[in-house]
Amino acid sequence: MKPDLFEAPDYYNMDELLTEEHKLVRDAARSWVKREVSPIIEDYAQRAEFPSQIINGLAEIGAFGPYIPVEYGGAGLDQISYGLIMQEIERGDSGVRSTASVQSSLVMYPIWKYGNEAQRQKYLPKLASGEWMGCFGLTEPDHGSNPGGMVTNFKDKGDHYLLNGAKMWISNAPFAQVAVVWAKDENGRIHGLIVERGMEGFSTPETHNKWSLRASATGELIFDNVKVPKENLLPNKSGLGAPLGCLDSARYGIAWGAIGAAMDCYDTALRYSKERIQFGKPIGSFQLQQKKLAEMITEITKAQLLTWRLGVLRNEGKATSAQISMAKRNNVDMAINIAREARQMLGGMGITGEYSIMRHSMNLESVITYEGTHDIHLLITGLDITGLNAFK
Numbered sequence: 001m002k003p004d005l006f007e008a009p010d011y012y013n014m015d016e017l018l019t020e021e022h023k024l025v026r027d028a029a030r031s032w033v034k035r036e037v038s039p040i041i042e043d044y045a046q047r048a049e050f051p052s053q054i055i056n057g058l059a060e061i062g063a064f065g066p067y068i069p070v071e072y073g074g075a076g077l078d079q080i081s082y083g084l085i086m087q088e089i090e091r092g093d094s095g096v097r098s099t100a101s102v103q104s105s106l107v108m109y110p111i112w113k114y115g116n117e118a119q120r121q122k123y124l125p126k127l128a129s130g131e132w133m134g135c136f137g138l139t140e141p142d143h144g145s146n147p148g149g150m151v152t153n154f155k156d157k158g159d160h161y162l163l164n165g166a167k168m169w170i171s172n173a174p175f176a177q178v179a180v181v182w183a184k185d186e187n188g189r190i191h192g193l194i195v196e197r198g199m200e201g202f203s204t205p206e207t208h209n210k211w212s213l214r215a216s217a218t219g220e221l222i223f224d225n226v227k228v229p230k231e232n233l234l235p236n237k238s239g240l241g242a243p244l245g246c247l248d249s250a251r252y253g254i255a256w257g258a259i260g261a262a263m264d265c266y267d268t269a270l271r272y273s274k275e276r277i278q279f280g281k282p283i284g285s286f287q288l289q290q291k292k293l294a295e296m297i298t299e300i301t302k303a304q305l306l307t308w309r310l311g312v313l314r315n316e317g318k319a320t321s322a323q324i325s326m327a328k329r330n331n332v333d334m335a336i337n338i339a340r341e342a343r344q345m346l347g348g349m350g351i352t353g354e355y356s357i358m359r360h361s362m363n364l365e366s367v368i369t370y371e372g373t374h375d376i377h378l379l380i381t382g383l384d385i386t387g388l389n390a391f392k
């Protein structure tokens, strides 16, 4: 793979909107990605293997629990710093960002928000340091966009709960020590349970043959009469709103992350367009190629502004779920379109692992599907603006 020469586009001087802390956090993540992710990621993606050696580095740049309070081992940062870290990691690879998103927003967040103090003390510091990795089990084989229909369930057996069912498409599942699992009680109400590797009847087979997110490990969670201690139930929130609340945090991070992938594709295509000579001229001098580049930087700039404003709203506690859906949908769509155009600009070289674009393009096919599909987010916006539910 070519050396990482990335230079971040900032067409509207977005840096002026950032604090010194934001820039420090972002620059530390950017340097780490250049140093530790870019040189190895293509090889791991080709081999469909998660590069577990980067876990310590992810913890060091604050990617595990960026906004979780310092007393629990988190980085205690604001929402814009969190977003910038996700942007920089996904600039390297969406699969690596997935690992960080799941750990922070889908495992640490519910333990912090819905757990009791003993659960916070037991799990959060180890998750923040990367000593333990976590996964989040919501999706089932027959319930993806409609998680409220889940059939995974638990029964109260007096001194423990008995958990049965299966989850599918679970990021980090094959290596996670801890799983936050959503299941129905005997009254059909959804609760979060912390399931640990080693509990009898709990297994995590890996999902193979993915053409997307190949450097991220995906698997199933299978519960066959698993005895879960009663103290592992998250006591402070139940109902479908509990897992969906975690998704708000993760979707917000993805909105930033997708900008990173788009910036990398744009930057690669811009550099290539100045170096690649055809018909005696750099291809960047042809109007058709300039149109592609001009449209890319316009879309990246619009996404940067949208997402920065969303970050301000999140910091003020005012961002709605529907606003987050709009940003996730817009930015991932923007990134996937830019990846496609950028790939064409590189001609045949664009399909090779010499450049990052094809990997980003394939990764984004998952990003546009998970955490709510492109169409589900459109329906969330539709419901928000009309008050009419088009899901059912």
Ligand code: TGC
Residues within 6 Å of the ligand: 097, 098, 099, 101, 102, 136, 138, 139, 144, 145, 146, 147, 148, 171, 239, 240, 241, 242, 244, 245, 246, 247, 248, 250, 321, 370, 371, 372, 373, 376, 380, 391
């Ligand atoms: P609905 O009746 O609308 O809502 C049920 C309850 O939930 C509340 N709620 C939310 N709460 C917090 N945040 C949100 N975003 C919320 N959206 C809804 C709602 O107020 C209600 O509360 P209450 O108190 O009235 O009961 O539910 P529904 O069954 O009609 O479904 C709505 C729908 C389709 C929008 C929702 O289910 C949905 O978002 N589906 C998409 C599923 C999804 O995103 N799955 C993601 C799985 S995790 C994943 O993909 C991780 S990938 C990680 C990685 O690798 O990065």
Ligand code: FAD
Residues within 6 Å of the ligand: 102, 135, 136, 137, 138, 139, 143, 144, 145, 146, 168, 169, 170, 171, 172, 213, 218, 366, 369, 370, 371, 372, 373, 374, 375, 376, 379, 390, 391, 392
């Ligand atoms: P379906 O829900 O079957 O949807 C199929 C199609 O139907 C989609 O185009 C959808 O938009 C459309 N559709 C569905 N309902 C409607 C409707 N009402 N109106 C119009 N169109 C509709 N899940 C987790 O819980 N944890 C994870 O860590 C996790 N990681 C993932 C990692 C990867 C690589 C992938 C691919 C998925 C992951 N997921 C995870 C699952 C992901 O969230 C689901 O794939 C996603 O929510 C869609 O569900 P589905 O695949 O069952 O598609």
